[in-house]
Amino acid sequence: MQHSPDGPVVRELEPNPGMPASVWRLRLDAWEYVRYAVRLLARGDTDLSDAAGLSEIHRSLRALETVEMYWAGFGQRYVKSIRSLIDAGEYRAALDRIGPVMQRMRGSGSLDAPERPGESEQAAKLADEGIDASADARPRFEVLVVDEMSPADRDNLKIEMLRMRAEADDFIYDLVIVPSVEDAIAAALTNPNLQVCVIRPGFTGRSTQALSRDLRRTITLAYEQYGGTGKGRSSRGTSTQLASIQRIVSLADTLRGIRPELDLYLVAGAHIEDLAGALSRRFRRVFRREDRFEMHLSFLRRISHVYDAPFFTAIQEHARRPAGVFHALPVSRGGSVVGSKWIRDMADFYGLNLLLAETSATSGGLDSLLAPVHTLKKAQELAARAFHSDTTWFVTNGTSTANKIVHQAVTAPGDIVIVDRNCHKSHHHALMLSGARVAYLDAYPLNDYAFYGAVPVNRIKQLLLDYRAAGRLDEVRMVTLTNCTFDGIVYDPERVMAECLAIKPDLVFLWDEAWFAFAAFHPVTRRRTAMSAAKQLEALKRSAEHADAYAKQRARLFDAETGEPVPDDVWLGEQLLVPPDATLRVYATQSTHKTLTALRQGSMIHVRDQVWRTEAEEAFHEAYMTHTSTSPNYQILASLDIGRRQVELEGFELVQRQLDLATSVAHAVARHPLLKKTFRVLTTHDLVPAEYRSSKRPMPHRDGLSTMWEAWAGDEFVVDPSRITVEITRTGVDGDTFKHEYLMDRYGIQVNKTSQNTVLFMTNIGTSRSAVAYLIEVLVKLAEQFQDDEVPPTSAAEPADRSLPPLPDFSEFAGGYRAADGLPDGDIRTAYYAGLRGGQVELVPGEELRRRVAAGERPVSAGFVTPYPPGFPVLVPGQVITPDVLAFMAVLDTREIHGYDARQGYRIMPEPTG
Template identity: 45%
Template structure:
C-alpha cells in the first residue's frame, strides 16, 4: 500500500488511518528537521503541504488538540523553523510512543521532547502504573469556539480515585462523527447532544463517497428530529462496543423508553448533570474492563489458604520446598501456583455449573461477541465442536457438512450417530488445497434430500468459516437461501481461526454472529415482509424444493423462519488466551429445545478439573477485544496488506516467492465483484469492502498463502528452514506453500524479519543458480516443475458403501458412519492392503470394493481423504501414492490401508447398529 502523503487524498484507505496518520507525522517530522537545519523556502512549502494533509482528518482525535496544533500552525506561519520542528517532533513522538496517554507534558505546548521516541519497556514493566486512557467523542451543535472551554471543564472533573482517564473530541455533524468513529481507535464512548447538523464543516471532497460505503442509511432516509438516534444506530452497527449517551431537551423521560433510545446506555436532560455524565462514562468503561473470574482469581491468590484437596501444586509448597523441582517455581513464578485450586468455592465457581464469576464472565463474552449465550471451553475447539455436534444432532439426523472440515466434526458424527452428507469445496489443485463449499452445492444437497423424502431429517449445515487458508463464506447469503428451502435449519459455523472477526466491521459482515443479528433484524422488519410477499406473488405456488429453485435466491417465510446459529472459535488462535482456550457462541431462537442436550454434551466432554488459568485468560481476552479489538484487528489487517505488497512488488523476492491473491484463491464465478487483489493499483479498500458485502466468497487478507514452490521448496521443507535459520514459526503448509497468519501479536518488526528472510533466500538462490551449470539449473527447474506443475489431482468424497446407506439407489449421499467406525474395533472385521500392492489395483479394477475402516488424514493438506464406511476409489489411491508427506493420521505404511472385509459387509443392512 502506498504510504506517500500525496496518495492520501483518497479516503478509501482510511481503514488504516491510524497507521497512515503516524506515517504522515513522521514524514512531516523529517521534513521539519530539514527545514530547521537548512532554512530552505521550498522545505517550508513542503512542510505546509504535509501539514495540510495531516490536518485533513486530524479533528477526529483528541491529541494533539487545538492548543498544540494551533501552536504548530502558528510556528509555520511565523516562519519559525526551529520551533516548528520541535513541536512537530513532540507530536510525532507522542503519537508513535503513545506518551499522550500517560504523560501530561505531551499536551503542553511549552514542552519539547528530550528523550527517546520509544520506551524500552511498557509502563507496567518499568514500574509506572498508569490509568488506562481513552477518548470520548462529543457530537454537539454548540459553537466550535466553545469546544476548548468545554474540554477544559470536563478535564476538571477528573478525580484522583477515577480508575480511568479520558480526553474529549468535539465534532459538530453527523458526517464528522461517523468518520471519527471509523478512524479513531481510541474512542470508547460517544455523547450525542441533540441539535447537531448532518453535513461536515470540513473540506473533505471524498468524505460522502467514503461514508456511503460504510453507512447503511442515507441522509434522505433520516426523519426530522431523529438525527441523533439515527447516528446512534449507525454507530452501534459499525462499532457495537462503544457506549452511547444522549443529551436531549426533548422530554428525556419519555424518549428513554422509546425504541429510538434502545442503543443508548443512558439518556440525560441536556447538560444539567455534567458530573453524572462523567461518572456514567467511567462506569461504562468499568463494565467492559471488569473480568469477573480473573479479578476474583487474583484476590484468591492473596488469601492465606490451607489446601486439603487433590492438587498438591496449589500454593507451591511442594515445589518451593523441593530439592529437585524448585526451578519450576523460579521459572513460572508464584502467582500461577497461588492461583491454582481444585475447589469451586471462594468465588472460583464451577465451569460445569456456573452460578457466580464464571457465569458473569460468560455473560460478558456473549455481550462482547454479539451472541445470545456463550460457553467457555478449556479443551480447545476440537472439543467445542464435538459438544455442539452432540448437542444439536441425534442418531438418524442428516448433517450437510464440508468434507474438509476439522476432524473433530467427523468424530462428533460418530459420537452422536448423525449421518453426514459430505459436500465438496471447490478445488485449488495447484496448491493441493480446497477452498470452500459453493452455495449451489449446498442447496443441491438439500434438494437431493427433498427428492428422497428426507428433508425433514436434515437438521444441520456444518461449515468452516473462515477456512484455514482464509476463504470466508457469505453467511448471510448462505443462511438466507438455505432457510428459504427449510426454515428451521440449524447452522454450525466453525470459526476456529476467525474469532477476532467480531471486532471490526469488515470481517464482522462475514461472521456467523454478525449474520445472525443481521438476519434477525431483517426478518422482523416490515420492509422484509413486503419484500417477501412481492417475491412470493411473483413466483407463484412453485415449491422451493423444486429443482428450478437451485439458481434462485429464495426468501424465507418470515412467519416460519428460525434463526438457529452456533459458532465455535479458538480464542487462543486469534486472541490473547492460553492454548486450548475456546468459546461456544449461541444465537438460537429455539435454544429451549436444545438446552438440556447441550448441557449433557458439555458435561460429557468437559473436565471436572478445568485449568483455572485458561478460564481466566478467556475472561481477559474478552476484555481486551471489547476495549481495543477494533484497533488491534485493523492494525493486523494493515500489516498483512503491507506484507503482501512488500513481497509481491519486490523485484527479486517475487521471482521465487509470492503471496496468492484473491484471484488466485477464488475462482471468478464466486467473485462477482471481479476483485483481483487488495490495494492499489488493483483496487481501493472501498472496492474490497463492496466485494466482501456481495461476493459469494472473499479472502481474509490476514491469512497469506506464501507460494514457495518456485524457490524449489515444498511447504514442509520451507517451514523447517524458516524455523531453523530465521526463528520464524509457521503452522500450516501445503505441497508448495506455507500459510503466514498475521494476528494481533504481530509487529512491523515481525514483518521485517519475514521480508529479510525471503530477500536473503532469494539472493542465495540467485547466486547459486548463477554459479551452477546447465545441469544444475535444469535440476532446479525440474524441482520447481514437480512442485508447481506436476501436482496430484485432489480426490473428492466418493460415497458411502451401500450397506451404510438407507437408500442405496437414492441421489442423497448421507451415510451411517458410526457403525462403520465401531466395526473396526473388532480385528476379525478388518483387513489391510499395501498401498503399492497389485491387490489394490486389482480390486479397483475387478472388485470387491474397498471400504475404509477408519479416518485417513494426511498433513498437509489436513482433510480426511477416507472416512469409515467410504468406498475407496482410484483417484484417492492415486492421490495417496503421490503424497510425499510424512504425517498421515490413520495410515501406517508398514501394514497398509485398513479396510472392512467384504464378507462382513455382505448382506448387511444400513439400519444395523453392529
C-alpha cells in the same frame, strides 16, 4: 480547505500509492517524519529548508490537519500552530509542540517513563487550551461528541470535562468533537480509541474536511447499510430538520452498526422525556446539557463494566490470599515445587503466580465451570455481550471439544447432518459419537495449489432439494460449515442460512469459526460472522418489506394451481429469502486462542437459538457435562476472561492493524523486484472462482476500506486479508521443505500450513511492524539464495506446478453403510466400530493397494486418515477407497498423517454385503 506556503489549496488525504487507507499508520509515520525533519531544521545542519524539503513537511502537516480532527488530545488548530511556527522559522518552538504529541502516541505517559525537565510546565500551559499532555498512567479512552460548536465552545467543553477528573478515577478520557454526520462516521471508522459517543442535536450533515475518496465512499456505504438511504444528510436545512429524531436515529444506528462496542448517549433540550421514551433502545441514557457531571460519571462507570474481568480478578485475589491446602493438587500454591530439590526450576521458569493461582477450589470468589453461579457465570455473560451471542460457554480443551459438545447437543442417531467434507476432523469424530448420518459436501477444488476452497451455496441447496424430492427432508437436522477455512476462504453466513431456511425452515447451523474469532471486532469482517449474521436475520424477519418480498418470491417458487414446488433450476437460480416464520438456530465455535488473546486450548461456544429454552438447553448442558473436564484449567479460563476485556476495549484497533500489516506483506512481495520474481501472493482471483464473486479487484483490502466493504457485502466468497498464501513454485522446493528447512531452521519463522507449492503466513493481533519487516527481509534473503542457486524460472503467468493430482472429492460410503435411495448420507458410526474389529481388517501397503484397486477391488477404509495440518480427513470409516485418493496420498508432503502408517499401509475392510 487546506493551505500551503504559497496559498490555499484543496488536498485530499490519500494513502500511499497501492496501500490501504491505514490512518493509524499514516498518522504515526507523518508525525515521526515531521519531528525528524523539524529536529534537523532546529539544528541548522540540513538543507531541508529548500523548497522540496519544506514541501514534504507541509504535505505531512496537511494530512495531519485532517486526521487530527478525529483524534483526541491536540486537534487541527494544534497542527496549524506547528505549521505557523515552521513557516516563521521558529523550529525549536515547533519541536517543543511536537514533543507532547509523540509522547502521547507512544504511550510514554506511563509509570516506566520518567518525567522530563519542563514537562509539567508545558502540560499546564496546554491544559489551558483544553489539551491534556500530562504523564498520567491511568488507562485512557476517547469520547466522541457530535455537535456543531464554535472553537470557543469546544475549548470550554474540553476544559470543563478535564476539570472533572478526580485522582480516585480509575480511567481518564479525552474528547473528540466533530460537527457532522460524516465526520462522526469518519471518526468511528478511523479512531479505534473511541469508547463512548455523545450525540447532541446541533450537528450538520456533510463534512467540510478533505477526506479521501475511499473514506467518503466507506462513509456512504456505512450510512446506507445501517442508517437508511441517506435521509437527513443534506448540508443545509432548517434547525428543525437538523434536529429531527430521524436524523438522530440514523446516525445512532450507523455508529452502532460499524462500532457496536460504542456506548451511545443523547443530549437533548426540550421534550427530553418524550425523546427518552422514543430512543431508549439506542442510547444508554438521555441527558440535558447541564448534566455534564452525570455524563462524566456515566462514562467512567460504563468503562469500568467493560474493564471488569471477574474470573481473572478472582484468580488474582485467590493467589494473594493466605490459604491452607487440603485438597487434591499438590502443585497448588507451589506446595510440591518450591521446596523441592529437583524441580525448583519450574517455579523459576513459570513464576510463582502460576503456582499460587493453581487450585481445585470453586468457592471463595472462584466458580465451577460445570455449574457456574458467580464469577465464571458473569465472565461468560460478558463474553456473550462482546461476541453478540445470546449465551457463550467457555471451553478448556479447544474447539475440537466445542464441536463435539454442539453435535451431541443438537443431533441424535438417525439425524442427517450436511457437512463440508473438509471440515476439521473433530466434526467427523463428533458425528461418529452422536450416531448421526453424514451427508458430505465437496468444496470447490484449487488443484493448482493442492487445497480446497469452500462449498458453494447452490451445492447445499441442491442437496436439500434432493432430500425434499425423496421425502426425507424431515430427517435433515443440521448444516455444518467452516468459516473461515484454514486457507482464509470466508462464507456469507447470512446468505447461506437464509437460502437453506427457505427450503427447510427449522435447520440448525453450526459454524466452525476456529480461525475467525477476531472478525467480530472489525466493521467489515463482522457481518460475515455467524452471530452477526444471525442477528441481522432476526431483524430482517421482522420487517414488513421483507415479508412482502418473501411472499412474492414464494409465488414464483410454487405452482399456483397444484401448490407443488417448481423445478429445482428455478430454486437454484434465485437467491432465496429467509421465511419470516423460520426458526433461527445458530451455533458458532471459536478457537479464541488461535486469533485472540487466550492460552492454548482456550475456546468458546456462542449461541443464538430461538428455541434454546424449550429444545436445546437441557441437551446442551448434558453434552457440556459429557465433554468438559471436572478439573478445568483455571489459567485458561482466566485468559479467556481477560482476552474478552481486551477485544471489547481495543479489538477494533488490533484487528485493523492486523489486516493492514498483512496487506503490507502482500504489497512488498508484489512490488519488490526480486521477491516478485521468486514468490507470488495468491489473490482473490486465484482462490475464488469468478462465478462466486462479482467484485473485480484481486485484493480488495489493498485498494481501500470501501472496496473491501463492497466485496464483503456482495460476493459469495471472500478471502480473509489477514492470511497471505505465497506460491513458491519458482523456488524449486516443496512447501514442507520451505517451512522447516528454510523458514524455521534458518530464520526462526514459524508457519502453520503449507501445501506442495504454497506457504500460508498468518498475521494476528499480536503481529508487529517489526515482525512484518523481518519476514520481508527473510524472504528477500531467500529469494537471493534461490537466484544464486539458479533455480529454473517459471513463467509469471503459470501459477503452479500443473503435475499435481487433482484433490479427491468424497467418493461414497460403501454398501451397507450408505442410504439405499441413492442419496449420499452414510452411517459413519457403524463403519467406525466395524473397523475396530480386527477379524476383517487388514493392513495393506500403498503400492499393493493401488494394484488391487486398479484390478477392480472396492476396499473400504476402516478408519480416519487425516493429514495435519489442515486436519480434515482424506478417508473416513466406511468410505470406498478410489484411485484418486491413493494418487493424492502418494504425493502428499505433510509429515503428520493421523491414521496412516507409511510402513504398514492402509487399514482396510471388505465392503459389507447388507
